[in-house]
Amino acid sequence: MRLLLSNHITNAYESLRGNRLRTSLTILGVTIGVASITVILSLSGGAAKIITDQVDQLGGTIAVVRPGAVTKETQVNNLTASLAGSQPTSSLTEHDVNNIRDLPHITAVAPIMLLSGGVTAGDNTPGNVSIVATTPDLTKVTDLPMIDGQFIDSVTNRDTAVIGAQLSVDLFGTEQSIGRTFRTHGQTFTVIGVLKHLNNPINYNNIDFDHAAIVSLDSGKTFNQNVAHIAQINIKADTVDNLPGALTQIRKVLNTNHQGEQDYTVLSGNDLSRPSNELFSTISATLVTVAAISLVVGGIGIMNIMLVGVSERTREIGIRKALGASDAHITWQFLIESLAMSLAGGILGYFFGYLLAFAVARSFLTFDPLFSWQIAVATLGISLVVGLLFGLYPAIRAARKDPIEALRQYH
């Protein structure tokens, strides 16, 4: 028996066209659900892509050690766990940093210590400032172009600092602030370099360098009773091929230092982008769930309208059965109708989703939404699944109609 696919498609088209308003409202339900999923996926994908691009730019020789055990991504309880991860008891110590630095094939090791507290210059105390204490090696691991001046290095004074372009403007009203001073934690620092405007608050360092004041690790320690409180260790290997070997060595050293306790995480490659925006991906997972609920509502709309269609066309079903249609023919006839609606909703939702994503990205965000075939396949696949799931019951109900009863019914 043939499926009569083209016949069913024409049939579905005609019957859907016959009830235009009803059809378009039903499609709208699916469109909204798919559009919101598209927006969320493309924007979160775009954000994740920034970090992978940064990692790719550095040639894949970067690894990062973070305190805390490995956590699974996209779990709702990570929403709180990731915040707890930045608590002031880091399991990483300066001792770890020194051990890693001594390993072969490692060209740069940059511990990053994040400090709380504000900075002041004159009357200006801008909020939202990160004070970063690190070593000169940071420039080898992370690309930090300068507008002016130099980065901290081993010969520069302890009370010197490099600041982000935006912080410079906030503090001194200009990006040209070499030689000017600001105060933090009771000490005065002289600006010896200003970073270029990077405008990428999302990066694997978890630092918005535009708003950062970078001081040497030693200065940082003096703010914290001479204890280095390390949020992250950035590591660069000499070649891509040597990175896996170096990672093994790093794990071995850390394992010894931490008495076998897995209270640290070594990340490389694409893994880098993951935990750094764990909160972000958790939020997007939550949003996708909410959007999925709206898609379910759209699916219920399809089911509802298909049930109406089935009871309206009971007589037609009876006629078709009397003329030789099998149950399968009737099932397919109605199933294809619901699939047509959900697929139309999926395609429209995909396009409107990207329009919306671009509108949002261009007006509020610093990055563009991600285009990928995975998102296209996911959205269209989801919409087809919705059509199938919510169209199946009405279609089976249509096919099960007793032809005699169906023919007896008027209208």
Add this chain to the structure above:
Amino acid sequence: MKASTTQPVIALKGLVKRYGIGDAEHTVLDSVDLVIEKGEFIAIMGPSGCGKTTLLNILGLLDRADDGEYLLDGTSVDTLSAGRRAHIRSNQVGFVFQNFNLVPRLNVIDNVALPLTYRGMRRLKRLKEASRMLSTFHLSEREYYMPWQLSGGQTQRVAIARALVNNPSIVLADEPTGNLDSRSSHVIMEELADIHARGNTIIMVTHNPDLTSYASRVIRMLDGRIDSDTKTPRATKPATAPKKRLDATMASSEKKPAKKRTRKTKKANKS
């Protein structure tokens, strides 16, 4: 009927159909035996509720008997799956209904082509066949009309064309003239007689005793049993005379001004 070497189209043996359960059980068909040969034109008569329509539904495989045997073209259809029954309906049975039962959103030619769809025929071929069938019913000009634009008689002729398009071995007609005035009724009956003359087997349920004159055999039913079964001599020579009458009637009906036709359509829609 002597020495019928050919197989009967339909053979029923002790067919029973009951509705309801327990106290409410009601036997609609009570052990019906019936043999129908190829080329017969059978009129089934009887009062309401005597089981005529039920019998027709069982013959058309829309319904199943509770007991007894039903051989269609020599093969038992009692144990067939729903899919096989649909297949037989599609290939061997043509239905004509009292209320025409055209699919309202399809035009005339698509309605006629509908049974061919379920035989898996391609669209172009389907429409050609349907067009050919419509032309034998003098409806070529109405191919792209919608059902509601036709008069009752025309609608029923479309329905007959649809019943015949898949070249069935039996045509089942359930009060085909029940919704028509007497003039249109006779046009329809002439059509059926004409189909019969071409060698089709027709089984027709009717209330109207006038129409039995077209049939070759009249079966009267009463309370689920066959009360009488009479063959009329007319069957031997399905005539030339009705054919002439048909053409005359049709010519006159085609000439009728459109005004009258629309009035009739309205009436039909109301029902």
